[in-house]
Amino acid sequence: MRWPWEKTPEPVRPPKVGGTRVPDQVLRIDFSKPHDFHFRFYSGIAQVFLNCLLIGFSTPMDESGNRLGGGGEWSHDRWLVLKHPDGRLAYVPREGLSYIEESAPNPVENR
Numbered sequence: 707m708r709w710p711w712e713k714t715p716e717p718v719r720p721p722k723v724g725g726t727r728v729p730d731q732v733l734r735i736d737f738s739k740p741h742d743f744h745f746r747f748y749s750g751i752a753q754v755f756l757n758c759l760l761i762g763f764s765t766p767m768d769e770s771g772n773r774l775g776g777g778g779e780w781s782h783d784r785w786l787v788l789k790h791p792d793g794r795l796a797y798v799p800r801e802g803l804s805y806i807e808e809s810a811p812n813p814v815e816n817r
Contacts, residue, residue, distance in 0.1 A: 740809040743788060745802040755796060757809045758788040764797060 720728045735741075743755040764785040785797040 735806065740791070742807040742809050743786075743798070744804045744807065745798060746804050747799075747802045752804075755788050755790070755798070757791050758796070760786060761789045761795075762787045763800070 718732065720730050722728070737760045740757045740759055743758055743760070744752070745755070746752045764787060784800060786800050786803065788796040788798060790796060
């Protein structure tokens with residue numbers, strides 16, 4: 707008998723698009739390179755953060771691991787932290803992220 711944690715995981719099957727399986731290649735996002743982050747906020751406004759690095763996220767915990775505020779995790783507790791090319795940081799709610807795109811070699815001004 708094998709314990710559940712000793713079982714070999716099932717291979718990941720590629721999704722179907724238009725009734726056909728996509729190529730069987732798993733790709734990872736390289737967050738060390740700049741990307742364009744496309745957001746749609748609650749108000750319906752869309753915004754693109756161009757040529758930014760995703761450098762981390764905010765957390766509702768202090769340095770000792772104690773929760774700040776109430777109990778549980780809320781969607782507004784953790785924000786993505788993006789670094790603009792000029793060094794400014796943007797703290798953006800993660801729920802608004804629609805998609806991520808590799809930045810163009812010569813990005814244009816923010817849209």
